[in-house]
Amino acid sequence: MKRTVPLILTFLVGLFMVGEYFIPHYRYRIWTAEFLEWGVILAAAAFVLGLINLIQVNLPKVLKRERDWGYKLVMLIALAVTLVAGFTAGEHRDGPSVYKWVYDYTFVPLNATMFALLAFYIASAAFRAFKARNLEAALLLGAAIIVMVARVPAGESLPVIGDYLPRFMNWIMDVPNIAARRAIFIGAALGAVATGLRVILGLERSHLGAD
Amino acid sequence: MEPSVLSSLDIAGAWVSIALTLGIFSFLYADNPVYKLAEHLFLGISIGISMTEMYYGVVRPNLIDKLAAGNVLSVVPLVMCAMLFARLASKKLGWLARIPIAFIVAAYAGVKLTGEANGNLMTQVAQSMPNLAELWRDHGIWDWSADGAGVFSGIFLVVGLSACLLHFYFSARQGPTMRGISRFGVLVLMLSFGASFGYTVMGRISLAIGRAQELLGLDKPAEEAAQIHPQLASVVCGVLVIAFLVVWRLRGGGAEQEEAA
Amino acid sequence: MNLLILFAALLAPVLAATPATGLSVETPAYSDGLTLSLSWTAPDDAHSLILLRSDQGEAGPWHVAAGPWPGTKAEHQDKVTTDPTKTPPAAHYWYRLVSLDEDTAPPPEADGDDAAAAEQAYVAALLAGQPATAAVQGTPVASWLSASPGYLLLLALIVSVGGLMLWFTDRARKGHEMFIRRMPGIDAIEEGIGRATEMGKPVLYVPGIDELQDIQTIASMLILGQISRKVAEYQSDIVVSCCIPIVREVADEVVGSGYMLAGYPDAYNPKNVRFISSEQFAFTAGTNGIILREKPATHIFLGRFFAESLILAETGYVNRSVQIAGTAEATQLPFFVAACDYTLIGEELFAVSAYLSKDPRLVSSLKASDYVKVFVVVMLVVGTIAASFGSSFFIELFTISG
Amino acid sequence: MLKLLLRFQHMDRRWIFLGMGLSILLPLVFPINFGFKVDERVQALYDSVEALEPGDTVLISADFDPASRPELEPFYRANLEHLFRQDVNVVMVSLWEFAPPLVVPILDEVAARHGKVYGKDYVFLGYKPGKELAIKAIGENIPKTFPTDSKGTPTEELPIMKGFKQAKDFPLLINVSAGFPGTREYVLQIQGQYNLKIASACTAVSAPDYIPFYKAGQLTGLAGGMPGSAQYEKLVYPDGPPDGVRLLASQAINVLNLGHLYIIGLIVLGNIAFFLTRRLED
Secondary structure, eight states, X not given: OTTHHHHHHHHHHHHHXXXXXXXXXXXXHHHHHHHHHHHHHXXXXXXXXXXXXXXXXXHHHHXXXXXXXXXXXXXXXXXXXXXXXXXXXXXXXXXXSHHHHHIIIIIHHHHHHHHHHHHHHHHHHHXXXXXXXXXXXXXXXXXXXXXXHHHSHHHHTSTTHHHHHHHHHHHHXXXXXXXXXXXXXXXXXXXXXXXXXXXXXXXXXXXXXXX | OXXXXXXXXXXXXXXXXXXXXXXXXXXXXXXXXXXXXXXXXXXXXXXXXXXXXXXXIIIIIIIIHHHHTTOGGGHHHHHHHHHHTHHHHOTGGGGGGHHHHHHHHHHHHHHHHHHHIIIIIIHHHHTTOOOHHHHHHHHOSOBGGGTTBSXXXXXXXXXXXXXXXXXXXXXXXXXXXXXXXHHHHHHHHHHHHHHHHHHHHHHHHHHHHHHHHHHTTTTSOHHXXXXXXXXXXXXXXXXXXXXXXXXXXXXXXXXXXXXXX | OHHHHHHHHHHSOTTSOOOOEEEEEEOOTTOBSSEEEXXXXXXXXXXXXXXXXXXXXXXXXXXXXXXXXXTTOOEEEEESOXXXXXXXXXXOEEEEEEEEOTTOOOOOOOOSTHHHHHHHHHHHHHHHHSOBOOOEEEOOOBOSOXXXXXXXXXXXXXXXXXXXXXXXXXXXXXXXXXXXXXXXXXXXXXXXXHHHHHHTOOEEEEEESSOTTSHHHHXXXXXXXXXXXXXXXXXXXXEEEESSHHHHXXXXXXXXXXXXXXXXXXXXXXXXXXXXXXXXXXXXXXXXXXXXXXXXXXXXEEEEOOTHHHHHHHHHHHTTOEEEEEESOTTTHHHHHHHSXXXXXXXXXXHHHHHHHOOHHHHHHHHHHHHHHHHHHHHHHHHHHHHHTTOOHHHHHTOOOO | OHHHHHHHXXXXXXXXXXXHHHHHHHHHHSOOOOOOOOOHHHHHHHHHHHTOOTTOEEEEEEEOOGGGHHHHHHHHHHHHXXXXXXXXXXXXXXXXXXXXXXXHHHHHHHHHXXXXXBTTTEEEEEEOOOXXXXXXXXXXXXXXXXXXXXXXXXXXXXXXXXTOOSGGGSSOEEEEEOSSSSHHHHIIIIIHHHTOOEEEEEOTTTHHXXXXXXXXXXXXXXXXXXHHHHHHHHHHOTTOOOTTOOOHHHHHHHHHHHHHHHHHHHHHHHHXXXXXXXXXXX
16 A cells, blocks of 8 residues: 555646646646646645754754854744745835835845855866866866867957867857767756656666565 | 835845845855854745745645535545554554655656656657758858758768767677777767857856845846945945955854865 | 727728738648648738638637738737637637728727627727638647657657667676676766765755756756665765755655665654755755765766866865766856766766666666667668758658647 | 875865855955956847837746846846846746845836836836746747736736737837746747747756757856856946946956866866875885
């Protein structure tokens, strides 16, 4: 019972959803659309479980004064304040409200700065990884440098090669790059088909429990 | 209309924003209490925001409103949601959660199986069969004026793509031919990775420039900047953060990390 | 209001325009049963066109189906009903195309009880005052199979992957050896788990940041099943950092059963499967926190990643941890390649769970996709040759229209 | 010497961060100017706006959020300036949830500078969820997709919307696009079907994906990333900015040059050090 029901459900639902692609009939599509909406609802409901998990992980740390408990407390308070502000503002979340203030002056800069760390990491990763140890690494390095030089306005103003560099960069982007990407896409699609089939046929069942 | 006089809340907000920006940037030096504070604020706030948006964007219109309108079918997802919560209620009923999980995994696996196969397999293959005769007529072997289009590029595309695909061939025993093809595939992959890496640099630096412009107050109209004094805020917050880091290090903070690094 | 529209329409000059000619209604091939294709020859002098539809008969009653369009439009795909659950399609539909002059008012957009009456008045005024084509009948047909070559080829490919899987499984059962080359990246996963055990530190697993909808996330969950089982066997710990709550729920189930299958159901701590935040960079910050403060010995990033890939991998580098990454997201592969010890590229990600499990039924799927891969390469070469000789047969074969 | 090179190769990466930080901050505080060329795609974009007549109305789809603000906001500002200067009317929509709080204040600000009247000369119809479906709907029927503008006025009653029902009715559609949904979807969903003229400004990362659209004539112009924005600024303000206007991208372009130069320099030095010390390391 505990295993068979999920297995049968997997097979039926999976097969039905594969059919969505090949069966254009509107009566069929009504149901596939309905199923997908259920999936979206489940994913949304799981947010509550996520919240519970968060509290289960962090609240004991605060109560037992474990390492970093103060920060965890800050996090829980920030969460509570934002939630209350969000639900009090309700439909008017875009208007002036505590929620909007929190959004504009804390969320936006924190988000943007976290993202901006990449400018620094990309420099250190490039420095470390781009050493011409062998032919592969040399190509990686060469392509990166050509593209970087060709992309900036200063590169285009270089004498003689300034004209050809952007064109050569476009060639790298249009030919070898496209060839490699398509290979990744095609391979991944084959992998996806095999994975999907393994799930639907019940060969992969680690998500369905052990007992 | 742009308000010419900012409220004190907005000015305070702009200062908070600058302080948090510097707090996150302090991570580049080391994991430290200032960063930790910013990080945990960020976590709490972001979860609060996403839960609010999820409720108003999905749960209410797709579930609650539909149930309220008497849509009988909506009972099914409601029941599945309840099953998902079963694990919290008791260990014995925990297995019930597998039913919605089986449902959602199977549904998406089914849909994506065909979706991926169409978008990433069929379409990509269809686009990778160049007409070499036409390329020869229009561009010859290699045409600088068309970014290197021509027969060479056409053949390179097909051969490179095939070699990359065969590089992923799992059943291959390492014969010399196979090794050669695979090597060529790897070289094409490396060219592509290097180019993509180089290409992304610009976007990433732009992001940091954006942050720097805010710190220096260059992103706002002059009259707003005059009220906020962003440069003053940056210097004050910057000095505070650095002073704190110095004191923190002198007291032995972060020593453990140094050891690891 | 209604009277006003009626008046405006009646007052319009009668000789404004000529009707469209050659209106024809066709049932599209392999249709959902809700669509009809209309085409016509646009009149030279119409300012705009409006399409009327009836589900009763040639005599109406007529409703505005679509438009007004600019007078030059000559074709339209008509959806006969927008919500088939509430209004199922009728057996037949009739269409008339009305040519409008510049002064004709657009259709009323009233809501509520008087909407129907307003529309009727508007349509009546149109048909009285403006030139219209005769009614043409169309019959929507819902199809139960898209049988165009592209769809059939795709179906055949999927079925043959399935068929080959069964065939290889059968062969393996009969004792035929099933050779799969070694994959260093995947072998490194096992070594990484061993290393974590030796160091007494946990393994960090990040299943990407995409929704469960993404097949990479699903693949990552299946891999997590194999990995958590190995971790349990080694009596080590695994921390799973999730960006999407529903993914955490699945991961919870998966890791729990991994421990159970290994025979240590009590060693599993659900608090180690964590929901961090569903916001991309907040998740990144939180996961960075785990990397720096819990210092896992091995980081495994498998799934769909976006810009956070490099932040995670570079933070992890400071720890001197072994880092194994895998994704089919082409834009992020360069960063993983640059910053991680091993990177699984595209298809290899989908091969991990089969490879780790060593279960012949799963391994057979790798063999099956190998055969399809060879078929694709052959098609590429043959298709290019054919295209160069002017035949687009193969291109069309792989094109799925609509 | 060799030891120094060896240490350089394995230096604490925080020195790299510091260098990066300085190469971004310094040129912002002490601006330098290398000058730059305008590429053909940006020129084409500029020309297609220039070709509009006073009284024409364009449709702008502003699809970017705070994350890509540094790259796209300068273009967006200069573009609005360009349009209003020519007395072209602007109808704006957005497919990105987080775009409105960012784009609307700027629209109001630039419009006010030119004395434009909301509802008559410009309008913001609001945010529409649904991604590709929303784009299809914009192609089919705008008043139906956006029954009211963002202030609640029925779209049909807005004077500016008179005679504009579909994307096709606008002589030009400008898409400021930070990703999905954006230019790719506009081109694939409705450009071909209605034969629309679309111009796009996009992030540096997606530019290579959109260049083929430009080459195939599906886009009438394309400005990619910060350089695209800076070039457009240069075209719109050939004599430098008026008082109260900042050219953020032009200001940033030299920073971008220096940032790239810094990374390239690091890689080159790293490789020189690597080759000189290779034997030592072995």
